[in-house]
Amino acid sequence: MYAGCKQYDFDQIELFWQEFWDKSKTFSVQEDPSKEKYYVLDMFPYPSGAGLHIGHPEGYTASDILARYKHAKGYNVLHPMGWDAFGLPAEQHAIKTGINPATNTANNVSVFKKQMKRIGFAIDWEREINTTDPDYFKWTQWIFLQLFKHGLAYVDECPVWWCEGLKSVLANEEVIGGRSERGNFPVIRKNLCQWVLRITRYADKLLEGLSNVDWPDSTKRQQIAWIGKSEGANIFFKIDGYGEEICAYTTRPDTIFGVTFLVLAPEHPLVEKIVTPKFKESVKKYAEISQKKSDLERTDLAKTKTGVQTGAYAINPANGKRIEIWIADYVLASYGSGAIMAVPGHDKRDHDFASKYGIAITQVIDDASGDNQLPYVGDGVLINSGRFNGLPSEEARGKITSWLRETKRADFAQNYKLRDWLFSRQRYWGEPIPIIWIKENDYRAAVANDKFYFKEFLPSEPISNGKDGITYCALPLCTAHLPLTLPPTDSYLPSGDGESPLAKIPSWLDVYVNIETGQIIPADSFSGKDKNSSWVLGRRETNTMPQWAGSCWYYLRYLSPHCETAIVDPKAIDYWQTPDFYIGGAEHAVLHLLYARFWHRFLFDIGVIETGEEPFRKLFHQGIILGEDGTKMSKSRGNVINPDDVVRRYGADALRLYEMFLGPLDMMKPWSTKGMEGVSRFLKKIWSEYVDRDGNTKSFHDNLSDECQRIVNETIKKVGNDIEGLKFNTAISQMMICLNSIQKAGGFDNVSAGNFLKILAPFAPHISEELWARLGNNGSIYDAPWPEYDDSKIVATSHKIIVQVNGKMRAELIINDVNMSEDAIFELAISIGNVRKYVADKKMLKKVYAKGTVVNFVVE
């Protein structure tokens, strides 16, 4: 049974086999303890209204080739797909049209799915998941409640990034250079009360875990930099004339003798206290100005540093010197203790500042290069440092900290750049946060009476929030009431004052909660007569979760997508564990990939899953495909390639082959329509080696020449190795070499005809299925085992040795015995005419022989 066309009609062939795979559930997969598992994961797409982008099939084809190959190698392969469907575009579409984003999302998903099926990925579609499906986000909300219970979710009123363009707050990770990661709108600092996840508690674990994963270096480095752990010391400086001390964090305690002033952030709590009357006015003014500055202005490097004196003095604990205390906005209140010890001799910023304001600059580290230009920021040997003179920096750091520690003037300390994860968004299209706010009195009364439903989810400290002078406490929704779904509305626009559109739906917002049972009744249908002491009035949390929430655990849901009793069926995770291979874009290096690692470790720590501590042990980023003009594809440039057009014109197999042939998988590469023609030609050539002009299957030779045998076996070997190494471009060129030589030899033999299709199948599955069926095979080539190669056929019987004179190639020498003695080889080599010509009459200085490859005569 096969499509049966006469010519290579890719449309007919591809549609035929796609239907076949669907009907026979070829890619459906179950746990099978008799087989080793292999879990291939793609970063699931956001189903945008624009449909599949030409970049999508790059990663998906790569993972598909790997999945099909591993299946052929006998693994039980899981290769699922789903939709990361909460997100901005659907919501903005809803705001514009008034149509519920769920409707629009469903349409987009069906387009994406159809497009992906048309490219022929070996995906088990029965495991399809969608983050906006209540059966899915029920468990996202459940995980939130676990975080809540374990004290990792809290609300905090603090300066957050507010994006007016999106009318929502954003996480640190979503702000890039003062603009929003999505939409590229400017952001500003604003004080708002928000949900925050305590990712900082996992900072060390997230850092250490990176040493045990096989990830691209650059991505590891980005996460390491984002976590930003540094080791150093807190040094306590006595303030002259006050009891208080100023704590300054430094990574360079070895430079303590070079501290000639202190700088506090303008917001530092001690500033007001220590400022002398003479400087009061100027300090106040400076603090006001810097508060008005945006963060972007404050961190603008080009700007010269500014600051003012406080008039107060501190004592350098190392040498007892009196040093000035300044305030300056180059010191951040949010890092370390908001105060620094300034070492202008060995810190660029401090040097700039000291030079501008005429503060003393002392050298305390000797620059080994002898170039004693300050500031010298490297390590060296200590000078002008009393008893520590002569010590190298590295050693001095520990010794000085220990010395100051004896008198409680310092202590060892670490710091992190990582901040807690701002988790709430003022948007409609996200998972509602399953929390109800009730008055603090009601909350405390219930807990005191020991009659309350949320015992299981009681955080050690109530999460509270003050509003209009009343304090409210966060009540977790009863897990039995999950999912908490989005209420219908016709107004999806955020109010812009920090509240989500959900705040405008009173029928959903105001509820009565039975504090004993967890039962909830909308306030507008709550009748007074039911009222007893257990019912309290509450207001639902109106914020929703950020888009990253759903993608934090989706790889677990694929394992048992229909499980109703847990986020993942224990039996399924016991078998499938975590993905063996994960592929997706590099743009998620510090967003999704950091958040998901956090959640995974949390779920692991609380015993919800029993796997390794890292979710993604092997990670790969596919490169970006540029437009034909070598620039990023964009509508405005008009260089966008639509995968539908490509499939229509050349077929899915050609698209798959081409995207893999383009170049190394992880590189940025420009699209080329001419290149498409090349692989398309290759497919036609393959066809014509199997099928004659009348559409009949050709007959093959009984056997092949040694040379063809060698190439066929070498090809089987190389294609397998290249797939394992994700070097698909060279795998394809090897198949081209193989076909070219088969063509020259006048065709395949029976064995190689089948084997060639088996190695082609992961790359171009449709044509492979069709030709495989025409060879008389039943069932799918997907289930055919990967062919073995014969190493003895690959070893060449004769060896070619390059003969060089003074490193220049002069001749080739063919020998049959690789183990021939060196002297014999030299003798043979030197007797070659073209070699003798260059060696004659010259003094032989050296003879080199690299076994089996090269001879080099060095003369005069």
Next chain:
RNA sequence: GCUCGAGUGGUGAAAUUGGCAAACACGCCAGACUUAGGAUCUGGUGCCUAACGGCCUGAGGGUUCGAGUCCCUCCUCGAGCACCA
């Protein structure tokens, strides 16, 4: 500014990791078959030179019998970070 990564024909790129640079493909040139060719097949195609030959992996230096590959300096492009003390 700092930290990485990358620079190879007209183009996309290969190179067993120190051993014939340019595999494979695109494009181009010539030819064959064709009424026709934007189909197919065959051959050619790094640069200089009439030729012998010489020169070629961003530039310059170094190590080595031998360097695209290792080391140093510089240039260009890309990515990330950007006052984190």
